[in-house]
Each structure stands twice: as C-alpha cells, then as structure tokens.
Amino acid sequence: xxxxxxxxxxxxxxxxxxxxxxxxxxxxxxxxxxxxxxxxxxxxxxxxxxxxxxxxxxxxxxxxxxxxxxxxxxxxxxxxxxxxxxxxxxxxxxxxxxxxxxxxxxxxxxxxxxxxxxxxxxxxxxxxxxxxxxxxxxxxxxxxxxxxxxxxxxxxxxxxxxxxxxxxxxxxxxxxxxxxxxxxxxxxxxxxxxxxxxxxxxxxxxxxxxxxxxxxxxxxxxxxxxxxxxxxxxxxxxxxxxxxxxxxxxxxxxxxxxxxxxxxxxxxxxxxxxxxxxxxxxxxxxxxxxxxxxxxxxxxxxxxxxxxxxxxxxxxxxxxxxxxxxxxxxxxxxxxxxxxxxxxxxxxxxxxxxxxxxxxxxxxxxxxxxxxxxxxxxxxxxxxxxxxxxxxxxxxxxxxxxxxxxxxxxxxxxxxxxxxxxxxxxxxxxxxxxxxxxxxxxxxxxxxxxxxxxxxxxxxxxxxxxxxxxxxxxxxxxxxxxxxxxxxxxxxxxxxxxxxxxxxxxxxxxxxxxxxxxxxxxxxxxxxxxxxxxxxxxxxxxxxxxxxxxxxxxxxxxxxxxxxxxxxxxxxxxxxxxxxxxxxxxxxxxxxxxxxxxxxxxxxxxxxxxxxxxxxxxxxxxxxxxxxxxxxxxxxxxxxxxxxxxxxxxxxxxxxxxxxxxxxxxxxxxxxxxxxxxxxxxxxxxxxxxxxxxxxxxxxxxxxxxxxxxxxxxxxxxxxxxxxxxx
Amino acid sequence: xxxxxxxxxxxxxxxxxxxxxxxxxxxxxxxxxxxxxxxxxxxxxxxxxxxxxxxxxxxxxxxxxxxxxxxxxxxx
Numbered sequence: 001x002x003x004x005x006x007x008x009x010x011x012x013x014x015x016x017x018x019x020x021x022x023x024x025x026x027x028x029x030x031x032x033x034x035x036x037x038x039x040x041x042x043x044x045x046x047x048x049x050x051x052x053x054x055x056x057x058x059x060x061x062x063x064x065x066x067x068x069x070x071x072x073x074x075x076x077x078x079x080x081x082x083x084x085x086x087x088x089x090x091x092x093x094x095x096x097x098x099x100x101x102x103x104x105x106x107x108x109x110x111x112x113x114x115x116x117x118x119x120x121x122x123x124x125x126x127x128x129x130x131x132x133x134x135x136x137x138x139x140x141x142x143x144x145x146x147x148x149x150x151x152x153x154x155x156x157x158x159x160x161x162x163x164x165x166x167x168x169x170x171x172x173x174x175x176x177x178x179x180x181x182x183x184x185x186x187x188x189x190x191x192x193x194x195x196x197x198x199x200x201x202x203x204x205x206x207x208x209x210x211x212x213x214x215x216x217x218x219x220x221x222x223x224x225x226x227x228x229x230x231x232x233x234x235x236x237x238x239x240x241x242x243x244x245x246x247x248x249x250x251x252x253x254x255x256x257x258x259x260x261x262x263x264x265x266x267x268x269x270x271x272x273x274x275x276x277x278x279x280x281x282x283x284x285x286x287x288x289x290x291x292x293x294x295x296x297x298x299x300x301x302x303x304x305x306x307x308x309x310x311x312x313x314x315x316x317x318x319x320x321x322x323x324x325x326x327x328x329x330x331x332x333x334x335x336x337x338x339x340x341x342x343x344x345x346x347x348x349x350x351x352x353x354x355x356x357x358x359x360x361x362x363x364x365x366x367x368x369x370x371x372x373x374x375x376x377x378x379x380x381x382x383x384x385x386x387x388x389x390x391x392x393x394x395x396x397x398x399x400x401x402x403x404x405x406x407x408x409x410x411x412x413x414x415x416x417x418x419x420x421x422x423x424x425x426x427x428x429x430x431x432x433x434x435x436x437x438x439x440x441x442x443x444x445x446x447x448x449x450x451x452x453x454x455x456x457x458x459x460x461x462x463x464x465x466x467x468x469x470x471x472x473x474x475x476x477x478x479x480x481x482x483x484x485x486x487x488x489x490x491x492x493x494x495x496x497x498x499x500x501x502x503x504x505x506x507x508x509x510x511x512x513x514x515x516x517x518x519x520x521x522x523x524x525x526x527x528x529x530x531x532x533x534x535x536x537x538x539x540x541x542x543x544x545x546x547x548x549x550x551x552x553x554x555x556x557x558x559x560x561x562x563x564x565x566x567x568x569x570x571x572x573x574x575x576x577x578x579x580x581x582x583x584x585x586x587x588x589x590x591x592x593x594x595x596x597x598x599x600x601x602x603x604x605x606x607x608x609x610x611x612x613x614x615x616x617x618x619x620x621x622x623x624x625x626x627x628x629x630x631x632x633x634x635x636x637x638x639x640x641x642x643x644x645x646x647x648x649x650x651x652x653x654x655x656x657x658x659x660x661x662x663x664x665x666x667x668x669x670x671x672x673x674x675x676x677x678x679x680x681x682x683x684x685x686x687x688x689x690x691x692x693x694x695x696x697x698x699x700x701x702x703x704x705x706x707x708x709x710x711x712x713x714x715x716x717x718x719x720x721x722x723x724x725x726x727x
Numbered sequence: 728x729x730x731x732x733x734x735x736x737x738x739x740x741x742x743x744x745x746x747x748x749x750x751x752x753x754x755x756x757x758x759x760x761x762x763x764x765x766x767x768x769x770x771x772x773x774x775x776x777x778x779x780x781x782x783x784x785x786x787x788x789x790x791x792x793x794x795x796x797x798x799x800x801x802x803x
Contacts, residue, residue: 064758287774386775
C-alpha cells in the first residue's frame with residue numbers, strides 16, 4: 001500500500017528543509033515567501049515495514065486556503081480534488097499563532113492531519129513551553145515535535161503518519177466557532193448536495209457562507225439553496241457590520257488565541273539574535289548604505305575578482321588544453337579538416353566560451369542564494385519598496401531584477417511571488433533589461449571597442465557600471481510608460497510581506513540551490529547552445545562562392561553574411577549596418593555570450609576569441625564611430641534575451657498574447673532607444689543634422705511624453721487583477 | 728484615541744478596532760493575523776520612510792503606510 005501524504009505549511013516554516021529531510025530529494029530552501037511553487041514529490045520508505053511507502057507531495061507554502069493567490073488555489077485544489085490520505089501540517093513552533101490559522105483550515109477539509117511542531121529546539125532555547133498533549137486534544141489531531149534542521153522527531157512523524165492512515169478514522173471536523181456561526185454552518189450543511197462526503201461538508205459549508213466563487217461554481221447548487229444561504233449571510237453581516245469572510249477569519253483567530261493561551265507558556269521576552277541583526281541592517285540610517293555595500297561586495301567578488309580569475313583560467317587553460325588535445329587526437333586518427341573545424345572551433349570553442357562563464361555564475365549564484373536563504377533578500381524588498389512604489393512596482397519586483405543580474409531565467413522565475421498580475425507581467429518583461437552574467441563579455445568587448453574608437457584600445461572600466469545603470473533605468477522607464485496604459489492600469493498592489501527571522505543557511509541547501517541553477521545553465525549549454533554552435537559554424541563556414549554551394553574561405557561569402565546582409569539595412573539607422581554585427585546580434589538569441597564568439601570568428605581573430613582587447617581591435621572596423629558601437633551594445637542589452645530565457649518567459653506568462661506582447665515590446669523598445677541614442681549622439685558629437693537626427697529626436701520626444709504625461713487612470717479605484725483571477 | 732495603523736507612532740502598541748477595505752486585500756491582511764482586537768507593535772519604519780515593520784501575533788510583518796490606512800486602531 002502506498003500512502004499519499006501532502007506536506008502543508010506556511011512559508012518560512014522550514015517546509016522545504018522538512019521535505020528534504022523526509023525524502024532526501026534535491027530541493028531548495030529560500031526565505032522569499034512562496035519559493036516552492038511547483039509541485040514537488042518525493043518518496044519516504046519507512047524502516048519499520050518495507051511495504052509501507054509514503055509518497056509526499058510538497059504543497060506550496062501558504063498562509064491560508066483563501067482563493068486569492070495561485071499558491072493557495074494550488075494547495076486547496078490538491079487537498080480537495082486529489083484527496084490525499086493524510087496532511088502533514090508543518091507548524092513553526094516559534095510562530096505558532098499564525099501557523100495554526102492554516103491548521104484550522106486544513107482540519108476543516110476532512111482529510112486527517114498530523115501536526116509536525118517544527119523548530120522544537122528553538123522553543124526550549126527561548127524558554128517557551130508547549131503542552132503537546134493538550135494541543136493535540138484541542139485540535140483533534142496528533143502533534144509530533146520535530147526539528148527538520150537537526151533531523152529529530154522525523155521517525156516519530158513518519159510512524160504517526162502511517163498510524164493515522166492505517167487507523168482509517170475519518171473524523172468529522174470539530175466545531176470551533178461561536179454558537180451563532182456554527183448554527184449557520186449546520187444550516188448550510190443541510191442544503192449541500194448529497195454527493196458530498198460527510199467529512200467534507202463543513203469545508204463546503206464555510207466556503208459557501210464566505211461566498212467563495214470558486215466553490216460556488218463547482219457545486220452548481222439550486223437557486224433556492226443559494227438564496228437561503230445568501231439570506232443567512234446577509235443577516236450575519238448586518239449584525240456584525242462586517243463581511244462574512246472577515247467574520248470567519250476573526251472567529252478563527254479568536255479560537256486560536258484560546259488554544260494558544262491554553263497550551264503555550266511564553267518565555268521571557270528578549271531580543272533574539274535575529275532581532276539584533278535586523279536593528280542594524282534595516283536601520284533608518286544604515287539600511288541603505290548597508291544595502292549598497294552588500295551589492296558592491298556581491299558584484300566585486302563575483303564579477304571582478306574570484307569569478308573572473310576562475311573564468312580566465314577556464315578559458316585560457318582548461319578549454320584551450322581540451323582544444324589542443326582534441327585537435328591532436330583528430331589529427332592522429334586522420335580526420336579531415338572539416339570535422340576538426342566543426343569539433344574544435346565550432347563545438348568546443350563555442351561551448352568553451354559558455355563553460356568559461358560557469359565559475360563566474362557559480363560565485364554570483366552562491367552569494368545571491370546565501371542572501372536569499374539567510375533572509376536578507378526580503379529585507380531588500382522592505383528597504384527598496386519606497387523607491388519601486390514610486391515607479392508603480394513593489395519592493396517584491398526588486399528580487400527578480402537582482403537575480404536577473406546573474407541570469408534572467410531564475411530572475412523571471414522569481415517573479416512568481418509577485419501577487420499582482422500586472423506587476424508580475426511587467427517584471428517578467430523588464431527583468432532581462434538588467435545585464436545578466438552572459439552579457440558581461442559582450443559589455444567588455446564592446447567597451448573595448450567604444451574606448452578604442454575614442455582613445456586607443458584598452459579595456460574600459462566605466463562601460464559596465466553604465467550598462468547596469470541603463471538597465472535599471474530601462475526597467476523603471478518601461479514601468480512608468482506601461483503603467484500609464486490601460487492594460488497595466490490599476491491601483492498599486494498592496495504590499496504585505498512577512499519578514500522572517502534571519503538564520504544561518506545550511507551549506508548543503510545553498511550549494512544544492514547553486515547547483516540546481518548552474519545545472520539549468522549547463523543543460524542549456526549542452527542542448528540549445530550545442531545546436532546553435534553547429535548552426536552558427538555551418539552558417540558562417542558554408543555559402544555560395546563562384547556559383548557553387550560549399551565551404552567558403554572568405555566568411556563574407558557565407559550564408560551568415562547573406563542573412564546578416566539582408567537584415568543589415570534595418571540596422572543602418574542604428575549605426576551598425578554591416579552584416580557582421582547583425583549576424584552577431586542574431587547569434588545572441590541563442591546565448592548572449594555567443595555575440596562575442598561570433599564576432600571573434602567573423603573577425604578571423606587568431607588565438608583566443610575571448611580576449612577582448614585582441615578581438616576589439618578587429619571588431620572596431622565594423623563600426624563607423626564609438627557611438628555606433630555604443631548603440632550596438634545598447635540594442636543587445638535591451639532586446640529579447642536568449643532563447644532559454646525567452647522560453648522561460650513564455651512559460652511564466654502563461655498566455656500567448658502576453659508573451660508575444662513582451663517579445664515585441666522588448667525588441668521595439670531596444671530598437672527605438674538605440675536609434676534615438678545613436679542619431680542624437682552622433683549629432684551632438686558634431687555630426688550633420690540629417691533626417692535620422694530628426695527621427696531620433698522625434699522618438700526621444702515621444703518617449704518623454706509617454707513618460708511624463710499625467711496618468712489617465714490615476715483615479716481608477718479598482719485594484720488590478722490578482723494573479724489567481726487572471727489565471 | 729482612534730486612528731489608522733498607517734499613522735501610528737513607531738514604538739507604540741495599538742489594538743485593532745476595525746478593518747476597512749475590499750475583499751482580497753482585506754482578507755490578506757486578516758489572514759496574516761491583523762484582526763479585530765489583535766495587538767500590534769509598531770517596530771520600525773524602512774530607511775526611506777515607508778513601509779513600516781510591525782510585530783503581530785509574535786512575528787514580523789511589513790505593510791505600506793498607504794495600505795495600513797484601512798486598519799483603524801487605538802493606542803493601548
């Protein structure tokens with residue numbers, strides 16, 4: 001027999017750690033509320049009896065089973081429709097009052113509940129005492145003390161879970177509300193369709209009283225019954241001068257307060273270490289400087305020191321030695337130059353460029369994961385909310401943007417926690433404006449070209465910070481412009497967010513998290529990029545010369561040159577009308593770092609194509625001026641991200657219409673901004689006034705009008721749609 | 728003295744009298760434990776003056792001042 005157990009609990013209660021401890025699956029613990037949105041499953045095999053298998057489904061962390069967020073709906077749908085044998089409800093003992101709120105809703109569903117009173121070790125440390133036995137009696141379900149982190153109480157929890165299911169008791173949920181409300185619930189239960197299981201009746205009755213639309217739709221009850229329920233609801237609402245949902249919530253918390261005062265003995269009130277840290281970190285005066293300092297450390301370490309050192313080693317030593325070895329091997333077995341070219345330059349060279357990037361990303365992910373796990377990331381949202389609200393976004397949008405500076409894919413995925421649909425879409429659309437790790441080599445190369453055009457070839461240092469600044473500005477500008485359109489209008493999203501206690505992340509979970517993200521990146525490298533490398537090699541190496549199709553010596557005759565040349569005319573107004581940069585920009589859709597390798601290949605650079613100074617000198621020939629090179633960089637910063645990120649966008653948008661809107665918006669935005677900057681810039685730097693200049697100025701004026709016009713929907717009272725309603 | 732959670736002073740403790748507002752948002756605030764009669768300690772204000780951090784039911788919650796306006800409170 002297989003037992004199906006659902007693991008449910010609030011965000012930040014240690015649920016993912018518990019899931020890992022129970023199943024040993026590769027999971028990740030984060031502090032950003034609602035990180036475990038996907039359905040995750042794992043198997044527990046109890047030692048006691050080999051036949052009893054438990055399949056655990058990790059439900060998303062939720063505060064309630066109300067129908068207002070995607071996570072909540074996922075959880076309740078699973079519990080009601082999939083009908084698991086048992087719910088393991090993880091309750092954070094240090095935060096018992098709010099955690100029990102969900103418990104009262106879970107027990108209502110009629111599915112047997114086993115409570116895992118987690119972080120039991122912290123309770124004793126704080127001098128608190130919880131009467132387990134009494135709690136179990138009051139809540140009518142077994143209570144087991146556990147510590148997922150220290151792996152204590154797990155065996156008992158598993159035993160109790162098996163025991164609860166085996167006993168087969170299908171208890172009817174307890175009455176916990178006031179006499180008045182209970183009477184109403186009983187009356188509604190009578191009206192329910194007969195096919196509903198006796199033990200589930202209470203849940204439906206409460207939901208019908210609350211006027212829960214999702215439940216109403218499912219039940220398809222007769223008009224008469226609905227009228228009767230409405231009458232009852234009206235009567236109570238009038239009497240209490242409040243809406244029914246609030247009355248029920250109120251009564252739930254009143255009941256919990258009674259339970260808690262009956263079973264919990266509070267310890268001495270003293271500041272925990274977390275409180276002390278928080279006093280400094282989100283301090284009125286120190287908060288911002290600390291934030292800036294932390295960000296600086298993250299980027300300094302990952303981008304300029306450790307990461308780069310490791311990346312250089314991978315590129316210059318590791319990849320080159322593989323290339324040498326493979327070309328030696330291929331030479332020995334007598335492979336033709338065609339095959340050698342494909343394998344050594346096309347595949348290893350292309351993938352090597354990506355691989356060289358892994359150490360830098362690993363360091364960045366490591367630091368970001370640490371910040372996320374220890375609880376600082378949420379504080380950043382707290383500190384930055386004021387700034388983002390000004391632009392119509394919430395502090396929660398900042399986290400996806402921050403993660404996007406490592407890689408756009410986890411960045412876009414992190415947008416799931418944004419409750420408001422509009423904000424979430426906006427964040428998905430704009431997150432990749434922030435230069436991701438893969439754009440860094442492009443910035444380095446083009447920085448060299450720009451500086452070279454201006455003052456001799458050298459790596460320039462001001463371009464990278466400028467690009468981050470432009471990326472952030474692009475996000476904010478798009479946010480303002482889009483927020484003033486009808487489809488994104490609406491009152492700003494409410495910002496209600498738990499600030500969980502700080503804690504030292506477990507090395508294991510941080511590393512697992514880093515590994516998971518890197519794995520995604522490397523899989524991308526192994527699949528999409530692998531193909532892209534071959535395709536680019538083919539397009540760049542083959543073509544028509546002397547009227548025949550075949551290998552071409554001069555890349556100007558290649559297929560890539562044909563495609564690039566055909567599109568080049570489009571980019572003439574942006575300053576880069578040569579086929580090479582256009583072809584490079586095209587290759588950027590496979591992976592942004594491919595721009596550098598493509599340019600290196602097209603420029604016929606001998607030696608290391610990643611050596612930016614080396615490449616920059618030759619690449620510069622394609623750009624008439626520093627402004628043109630800058631425009632190229634700008635376009636590649638703002639246009640659609642790589643294919644893998646585009647696929648993630650499609651998946652997260654969950655709407656074809658919105659996905660295409662995002663793609664079109666990104667590319668049009670990139671195009672007009674680059675055009676405007678190039679044309680105006682060229683004129684300012686002493687160029688003649690041309691039609692292009694006029695167009696550039698016109699675009700700038702239109703953008704400014706869109707930016708500064710009064711918001712036509714300013715007085716719109718309705719909140720924009722929440723994610724779940726839109727879904 | 729009656730006023731809103733948004734205007735409550737840092738360092739003070741207040742009791743909730745009534746929560747105004749519409750369905751989803753009101754429900755969210757209440758789900759998080761801000762219900763009639765609950766005690767709220769105003770812990771601090773973010774560096775840029777908003778949002779506020781409060782302690783309710785033994786944990787920390789951050790709410791924007793604007794959003795906290797719908798929570799009517801009285802000083803304890």
